[in-house]
Amino acid sequence: HAFSWLDQRADEEAKHVRATWGDEPIRVLTGWPLISGLPLEHIAWFRRHCPAQFAAAERFLFVNDFIGCRLTGQLCMDPSDASITQLMNIAAGDWDERLLEVAGIERRQLSPIQPSGVIVGRITQEAAAATGLPQDTLVVNGAHDQYCAAVGAGVTWPGRVLLSCGTAWVLLTVPENLATGLSSGMAISRHAVEGRWGAIRSLGGVGASLEWLLDHVWGGAGAGKKRERLYDAIDDAAARTPPGAGGVLFLPMAGGHAASYGPAGGGFLNLAISHTRDHLARAIMEGTACELRWAVDEMQATGIEVAELTMVGGAAKSPVWPQIVADILHVPVTVPSLKDAATRGAAILAGVGAGCFSDAEAGFAAWRGPENRLSPTVAHRQFYDERYVQYQATARLMASRAG
């Protein structure tokens, strides 16, 4: 029986925990807000709805320690993955007895939490036969995918921010300490680097906006090279359109402040007959960057340092978008030329376990590769500041309308 984090069936259990514990105590204790898609709630659901299987269950494993156990016979959980179970005391870095009681399980049914980068074990004869991997291959304790990406992108020091651009845009940063992290209101985890913290905020659906433009305005469909050429065409369109997009203002279709009180807060505003789809492309890049600045401003307002941003994923491939982000946020943006930061981060942690690197940061330094460093354009600063103010005012107006 497996549950994904998108699985909302445990809504009743989340309500029950909320009623007995309250939202804020759970958030401060575990680092994560009370949502129905986390293991605490899923296990409680399982206990209530499948009592026989629940009673017969020997262990409750997650994807990572389940696979680790099948490969090596050893049980080992890592801190950043454990942070998202809502079963761990974030400050202590260990399973919390009271939360285990809510779930109805015992400590011995979970894997012990050990640092990322320690050796879990070696691949057994049986696992070697099943997987084709050489017997005795070292298996090292990894990390949650966002934290692997943080390791692979060097976002392990306070002041650094990782922006992973997919359908959602996910911000990951490194608060100075747990208290700063918790006061930011972001989702807090123990970092893959021991002693460091991580704070995550997701702008869900923001990144999907350009994909929408590609599909519905740029002729869409297609895959592979054909689709990449459409992205190139959109980049060209945005590049040849001056800052301000001819006045067109774009509000992201999901995950933005405009949508915070309504299901559909997106839109193109200030449209005139003289505008073309080029303006729409530029407006999307600027609007999403404004939304991002808003989130980063809120982070900074709670004491999280933002000295530079490392951008990875789809939007980072654009020759235009990262510079727009740098210009609107007034923050230097680094775009690594090596792709797949998460995979590289996992490999770095494996290297730490294998003794290739003294620690994850040494691994990043060794495998960093060339980077494209973009400085904010001073000449655009005032213009974009005014545009950002206009963006916020409009998004608030839209939110008030939907509410």
Add this chain to the structure above:
Amino acid sequence: HAFSWLDQRADEEAKHVRATWGDEPIRVLTGWPLISGLPLEHIAWFRRHCPAQFAAAERFLFVNDFIGCRLTGQLCMDPSDASITQLMNIAAGDWDERLLEVAGIERRQLSPIQPSGVIVGRITQEAAAATGLPQDTLVVNGAHDQYCAAVGAGVTWPGRVLLSCGTAWVLLTVPENLATGLSSGMAISRHAVEGRWGAIRSLGGVGASLEWLLDHVWGGAGAGKKRERLYDAIDDAAARTPPGAGGVLFLPMAGGHAASYGPAGGGFLNLAISHTRDHLARAIMEGTACELRWAVDEMQATGIEVAELTMVGGAAKSPVWPQIVADILHVPVTVPSLKDAATRGAAILAGVGAGCFSDAEAGFAAWRGPENRLSPTVAHRQFYDERYVQYQATARLMASRAG
């Protein structure tokens, strides 16, 4: 020396008239608001900037009486064209001495105003040679193009409204009397049918919105058959999208209430990732219809009767849009199957002059042709009423933002 109504050079002269007469007295006296593109202001400009030519000018003719004069040697102006010179007393139907004085000309320099449909004269030998038209061909006093269209579409009775859909959408209706017309705030002319009045309001740029979608979202460009196929595709898209356009709200890019205080009030709102360009197409048709209802509501609020709407021009060719207009306005919409209402109206007036018809209305009855009559869909009434309220609230919000 010729001036078109788009020629704004006489802005200073309009300001001068405004300062000495005031906007409202001019509007009540002439039926038309004081704008810098009308002959009163153009002639005053000509007097000031070209004093020698002005002093030497024997006559001041407009396109219609100039051509009539060249064809027949006779001077004859029609009431609906004279209404738009800002030199005519709308109530009296004759040139106004005080206005002529402002322009600096004398009555003998203008053609006498005679009813539409009277004979101007016959084509002279010289004109026959120059044009290839048979000598002695009858030339009949016509009307302003919008009023020719009104005659050709049967919009000559109170309660009837002509909607001419081009880049702008132009509403022409028949107020019961001059006082009702003037209190509507619309631009008032004497109708091509004697004793009737006409009131015009232009929603400038509203109709251009769908053309914008075709050009910038539907792959655009092309002409003739190819372009018509794109319109067909947009019609299909709008037809397969249910009323409400999935919640997408469109504000016209020009000429709408949202744009009344700013240069660019257009936009697509409530956009979600799940929307496609089909929703944009339907949203444009519904949004423009909401804007139209707003204008028609304002007409009705001032006492102008609106019993039915006759739709001609680009949008009338759509198999979807006229029904959306009928549904959102709760007014029956007639779409004549015969095209080119203005040309037909001019021909009807010629027929009146030639004695083929007793009057313009008899001519329309004879040449009416088949019509597509669309009734408002009762089942959609409440839904569209709510959408219209939402549309108005949003347009007002946008206007307040721009102001």
